[in-house]
Amino acid sequence: MIRDLQQLRVLVAEDEFIVANDIALLLEEAGATIIGPTPTVQETLKSLLVAENIQVAVLDINLNGELIYPVADELARRSVPLIFFSGYDSWNLPERFSTAARLSKCVSTSDLVSAVFEQHLQNLSTLTPVGADFYEHNIVDLVPGLRLRARRLMVDAAAADGLVERTLERAIVLAPNRRRSQPLCEWLHALMAIIHSESPFGPN
The missing domain is CATH 1.10.1740 (Rna Polymerase Sigma Factor; Chain: A)
Incomplete structure (x- = not known):
């Protein structure tokens, strides 16, 4: 796989161990540095207290029955690009996240890497x-x-x-x-x- 993420710091919040591990390995193979994966909203919020310079976040919408929105709100406050990653065929996001990227867990590995890269690029282009x-x-x-x-x-x-x-x-x-x-x-x-x-x- 092309190493195109150049040590990009990517937060991963996902409660399914196998899925979380696959995402982390995939992004690491592409050159990213992974923060997490974290399986609950509270653990993810705790990781934000010590994590610096998060550049992109891949967030499962539902972590063990709790919606990820408190984490997403904090990341949005920091101007971190968000990718909501879900196994649901359709879901509604609050209006405040209407511009965030959405990906189904059925997407190909290259689509996920491309989404992370493009979200980082789009964020850079506004600076x-x-x-x-x-x-x-x-x-x-x-x-x-x-x-x-x-x-x-x-x-x-x-x-x-x-x-x-x-x-x-x-x-x-x-x-x-x-x-x-x-x-x-x-x-x-x-x-x-x-x-x-x-x-x-x-x-x-």
């Missing part, structure tokens, strides 16, 4: 870094175009998504070096072409 104009556009708005370009370069869809993720990871690191006169979209596509040419498989 204003010191001394850089990398975020003069919402980067998330440019992702569909990057994915289309990647699919033209890579036959396999998963490999194409990996190329997009590597491009965005490198862009975050190199953002301060971009020429201010170069449009962000143009720069990202050029960066993708360079990363693709560096692939051990070579350009397609």
Whole structure:
């Protein structure tokens, strides 16, 4: 699996041991640092007292019969992106969480990794870094175009998504070096072409 989460600190709250273990292992394989998993609302709240710099949270909605919302409220106060992860086919969230990501436990492993990465990216795109104009556009708005370009370069869809993720990871690191006169979209596509040419498989 492509290691695209670069030690991202991800909180996992899940009361089913096997599911919690699978999520933790999956995200760790993708490069994340896991906080938890915690099986109850109270244990999760306690972990928040000592956990620093949580960057994304994957939350089961119901932990042993108690709704996760007190945890979600605290994380939202800290501006941590939320992914509600549930086995229910349909569920209603309070209006205050209407913009949070939702995933069914039936999703593929790549979908979960992608969701964690994209929630972190979306959160970054709302921040204003010191001394850089990398975020003069919402980067998330440019992702569909990057994915289309990647699919033209890579036959396999998963490999194409990996190329997009590597491009965005490198862009975050190199953002301060971009020429201010170069449009962000143009720069990202050029960066993708360079990363693709560096692939051990070579350009397609």
